[in-house]
Amino acid sequence: GQNIDQPTEMTATEGAIVQINCTYQTSGFNGLFWYQQHAGEAPTFLSYNVLDGLEEKGRFSSFLSRSKGYSYLLLKELQMKDSASYLCAVRVVFSGGYNKLIFGAGTRLAVHP
Amino acid sequence: GAGVSQSPSNKVTEKGKDVELRCDPISGHTALYWYRQSLGQGLEFLIYFQGNSAPDKSGLPSDRFSAERTGGSVSTLTIQRTQQEDSAVYLCASSFRRGVPRDSSEQYFGPGTRLTVT
Numbered sequence: 001g002q003n004i005d006q007p008t009e010m011t012a013t014e015g016a017i018v019q020i021n022c023t024y025q026t027s028g029f030n031g032l033f034w035y036q037q038h039a040g041e042a043p044t045f046l047s048y049n050v051l052d053g054l055e056e057k058g059r060f061s062s063f064l065s066r067s068k069g070y071s072y073l074l075l076k077e078l079q080m081k082d083s084a085s086y087l088c089a090v091r092v093v094f095s096g097g098y099n100k101l102i103f104g105a106g107t108r109l110a111v112h113p
Numbered sequence: 114g115a116g117v118s119q120s121p122s123n124k125v126t127e128k129g130k131d132v133e134l135r136c137d138p139i140s141g142h143t144a145l146y147w148y149r150q151s152l153g154q155g156l157e158f159l160i161y162f163q164g165n166s167a168p169d170k171s172g173l174p175s176d177r178f179s180a181e182r183t184g185g186s187v188s189t190l191t192i193q194r195t196q197q198e199d200s201a202v203y204l205c206a207s208s209f210r211r212g213v214p215r216d217s218s219e220q221y222f223g224p225g226t227r228l229t230v231t
Contacts, residue, residue: 033219042204042224043156048217087155098161098169100146101220105155 002026004104006088011110012078020073020107022088030099034062034073035087037106043087047073075109083111115139117223119205125229126195134190134226138207145188146206146220147180156204162188195230202227 004024012018024032031050035043049055049064049071061074075082085106093099118137126132138145147159158172162182173179177195182188192199206220 031217033217042222045219045221048219050217089156094169096166098163098166100158100161100169100172101156102158103148103156 002090002092002102004088004090004102006086006104006107008105009108009110011112012075014078014080014111014113016078017074017076018078018109020075020086020088020109022071022073022104024069024071024088024090024104026069026090026092026102028092028094029066029090030093031091032062032064032071033089033091033101034060034071035089037085037087039084046086078111080111080113083109085109117205117207117221119203119223119226121226122224123227123229125231128197128230129194131191131193132195132228134192134203134205134228136188136190136205136207136223138186138188138205139209139221140186142207142209142221143185144208144210144218144220145182146208147188147190148204148206149201150204150225151201159190159203192228195228197230200228200230 006022034046037043047062054063059076064071087106088104089101120135143164145162148156160180161169177193180190202225204225205223208218208220
């Protein structure tokens with residue numbers, strides 16, 4: 001089966017660094033995504049990893065190890081507006097070229113002053 | 114440019130009624146997805162349309178759920194004989210495959226339709 005695990009909740013202090021981990025067991029892996037979702041809003045795309053290593057985009061970085069089925073999202077210089085849910089999603093490809101995202105349950109991050 | 118739009122934004126219906134939810138994807142996006150998100154939960158895949166190919170309906174929870182995509186653009190998700198457990202936010206997303214190696218083809222989400230079945 002397909003399974004994605006990430007912590008349910010995390011808290012951090014404004015200005016600090018936080019790392020949100022995601023582990024997955026899937027077949028047909030074709031990339032890992034991180035999305036940010038503020039309460040009551042739609043998810044927005046943050047990052048994409050398909051090769052091993054670190055992808056950096058401003059204050060956000062994402063890391064992937066395919067052999068370990070592991071990714072993390074690193075948020076630096078935390079701001080209050082970073083309080084949101086962070087969704088880890090794995091794209092899996094099926095025969096015929098179909099693909100879909102399988103989402104984890106999300107990690108609710110609360111940033112405190 | 115315009116993003117993904119969905120209507121209605123909120124829908125309250127009585128148990129047993131049918132509902133139709135609409136999604137307008139970003140112009141030119143060939144792929145369209147429907148998801149369901151219950152309160153405090155992750156996104157549950159429902160159905161996926163890619164161009165003119167047959168849709169992937171593997172996520173539809175029962176035969177009360179169906180979806181169409183007309184002209185490769187607008188999509189309608191229909192839930193027949195609604196049940197209270199159908200209450201959730203229904204999200205639509207679209208994406209475009211750029212045809213380059215390791216393309217992310219990230220999905221862009223609409224604001225969702227909050228469905229409440231009483």
